Amino acid sequence: IIVNIIDREGKTHELEAPTDMNMNIMEVCKSYELPVEGRCGGMAMCATCQCYLESDTELPEQSDMELDMLDEAFFVEDNSRLGCQIHVTEAIDGITLRLAPEGN
Numbered sequence: 001i002i003v004n005i006i007d008r009e010g011k012t013h014e015l016e017a018p019t020d021m022n023m024n025i026m027e028v029c030k031s032y033e034l035p036v037e038g039r040c041g042g043m044a045m046c047a048t049c050q051c052y053l054e055s056d057t058e059l060p061e062q063s064d065m066e067l068d069m070l071d072e073a074f075f076v077e078d079n080s081r082l083g084c085q086i087h088v089t090e091a092i093d094g095i096t097l098r099l100a101p102e103g104n
């Protein structure tokens, strides 16, 4: 599938992501060497993978863990998501996400 990531300079990266490797968006960004730290390793415990959902892609409901983390994070907007909690599936083909500022 294709994942569009808008970096912190405003440049859009069109990334190809496999659906059969159990990856999440934080891992996809890191595999393309985009500046996403993912400090907690994808446990919804750091918010360094925060991004903003910019497409009308339907995502599964957020877990309580994700919502709790976003409650405490900086730069949170209505469309904030933790990249590590978005799984790469056919359902998100064409999704556009913008990286949140650094500082979480």
Ligand code: FES
Pocket (backbone or CB within 6 Å): 026, 037, 038, 039, 040, 041, 042, 043, 044, 045, 046, 047, 048, 049, 050, 069, 082, 083, 084, 085
């Ligand atoms: Fe830490 Fe996503 S990598 S919350």
